[in-house]
Amino acid sequence: MSRSSAPAVDVVVVGAGLSGLAAARSLTARGHAVRVLEAGAQVGGRTRNHLLAGVNVDLGGTFVGPGQDRILALAHETGCDYHRTHTTGQSAISWRGTLRRYDGTVPTLGALELADIGRLQLIVGRIVAGMRAGAPWETKNAAELDSHTLTSWLRSRRALASTHALFAIVAKTTWGCEPDEISMLYALDYIRGCGGLDRMLDTEGGAQQEHFPGGAHSIAVRMAEELGERVTVGSPVRRIEWRDGGAVVHTDTESLDCRAVVVAVPPAVRGSIAFEPALPEEHRSLGQRWPQGVLTKIYAAYERPFWRDRGLNGQVLSDAGPIFATFDTSPAPDGPGILLGFIGGDYAREFDRLPEHERRLRALSSLASMFGDDALQATAFVDQRWAAESWIGGGPTAVVPPGVLTRYGRTLAEPVGPIHWAGTETSTEWAGYMDGAVRAGERASHECLAALRAVVA
Incomplete structure (x- = not known):
């Protein structure tokens, strides 16, 4: 040497x-x-621009929001403008075969289902409030929380099936995984780092509030x-x-x-x-036990954002897949219309193995279940399979399994x-x-x- x-x-x-x-x-x-x-x-x-129907789309990191001060400051310093994500109109949820419209951030479900979701959100909020940044292993009952997956923790709290289904969408979107793959302690620490569930999941006032028309x-x-x-x-x-x-x-x-x-x-x-x-051994072991999620993004372009004519804002959640969440990133009301879709976890693993023409067909069919048959008439389409990127290995972030955070987490950023x-x-x-x-x-x-x-x- x-x-x-x-x-x-x-x-x-x-x-x-x-x-x-x-x-x-x-x-x-x-x-x-x-x-x-x-x-x-x-x-x-994990940022990448692509020109689709003459419009830039982000194949990787896309959205920014309140509290994300460093990326916003850097965008200002480098002269990269950002603007609000489209939210005018109603959101929708494709739930058990039925498309339901709703206003605000909470999907229209039954009273019992909404009460159960609210109950679990309060419990998560109380735990997160007691966590110290950079030291989740010091959280009360940290070992127990780290022994649970998100699924097993919800089960221990007697969550309803609808709550399990909604948190499954959250897991696929946020980490690119199934809820039975991720440590509950890790999920809670991740939520803490975002300032809570609302800030993590919301568009207005949340992490999806803005995006970069010129590309992140x-x-x-x-x-x-x-x-x-x-x-x-x-x-x-x-x-x-x-x-x-x-x-x-x-x-x-x-x-x-x-x-x-x-x-x-x-x-x-x-x-x-x-x-x-x-x-050192713990540093070697951490790398082996800190896997990446599996998330694929798709964009479909249309002559114009036809869903806006129907009073929809382009934000749809689905329990059916393969696309489980969408956003409208169209540059203007008169077109072209651009829909962004997320595919994660097991859906992405299956989707990523398909040939290109089959992936397009599956994705557009999924969009049609949310927006009607007009969604089949895309003028352009692209997908980005991050798990296929050899130097990145997946995304959007890590999916830490049970037992790893309390044992190896201290070495994550230790020189x-x-x-x-x-x-x-x-x-x-x-x-x-x-x-x-x-x-x-x-x-x-x-x-x-x-x-x-x-x-x-």
């Missing part, structure tokens, strides 16, 4: 998603020499343009040799001597990098020598969102700054 007294750079950042780029931008602004190495062919990580990916592109030649794409990091005070980062074409490393990839992808010496960890999963606020990615990158950069100052001192 090289022990050059003059490292090639101060910090190497592994991964050019929002988190890695935010870390590099922060370090560069403070005068440090930085290189960013990205395995994929483009920057942006544009933020990553503009950060990369600022960094210039410091960013290299198509350069996967294969091996990191580390020691106290420095490291050598190896790709297929170069080896970079540095004083610190920021690894800004999902925890499940950390295992694709060889560390010498090996990481190992000169190695620091970023990525949205490591954030204590808005983990899994673009805002969490930016927060994690900036936090990792501050850790590096402190470590570099300590070495100089």
Whole structure:
């Protein structure tokens, strides 16, 4: 291993998603020499733009809302405008074979069903209020909560079948998983980091309030343009040799001597990098036990947003699948009309295996069950299967199974020598969102700054 007294750079950042780029931008602004190495062919990580029917659509991270201060500040700094998600008109829920319209944020269900959902929301709210950011294992009854999946916890609380079904939609949308795959403690900590269930799920006043007409990916592109030649794409990091005070980062074409490393990839992808010496056992085990969700996004374009003529705002929930949640991201009332649909968990696993023409047919048929046969007449269609992305491995975020958070959670963002960890999963606020990615990158950069100052001192 090289022990050059003059490292090639101060910090190497592994991964050019929002988190890695935010870390590099922060370090560069403070005068440090930085290189960013990205395995994929483009920057942006789990953000990606696509032109559909002449309109930009976000194949990855899309929405932002109140409390997501860091991504909104970054959007302002990079000149990326955002505007309100369309909500004029009624929402709808396709429930047990019937389409029901409703106003506001709560679907129209029976009185008993609504009371049960409200009861469970209150319980979740009380637990979340007692959780400390960054230390969910300190929560009262943490071990018990971590022994439950979302499904088993709901069962222990005698939730009605309708409540199970609604929380299943939440699990598919939020984590890209089935409710019996995810630790209840992890789900609660995730909800806490969003400021509660309402803020996490709502459009008006919630995490889906705004989106970027020019694409969220544009933020990553503009950060990369600022960094210039410091960013290299198509350069996967294969091996990191580390020691106290420095490291050598190896790709297929170069080896970079540095004083610190920021690894800004999902925890499940950390295992694709060889560390010498090996990481401590708990860090190795965490990467193996912190899998990504399975979420696929589809967009269908139409001559105009015909659903608005029927008083619908384009937001529909469904218990039937494969699409279980939709949004209207049309740029204007006169067209084109753009519907965004989410497919997650088991539905996505099945959908992703289908050939392209079958995926389109299944998706449009699902939209037709919500919006009528006009939805079959799409002028353009695209889907993005994040689980098929080899350098990302899924999304939108991690799906942590029972027993893992209390045992390994402390090591999620814990530095190992000169190695620091970023990525949205490591954030204590808005983990899994673009805002969490930016927060994690900036936090990792501050850790590096402190470590570099300590070495100089």
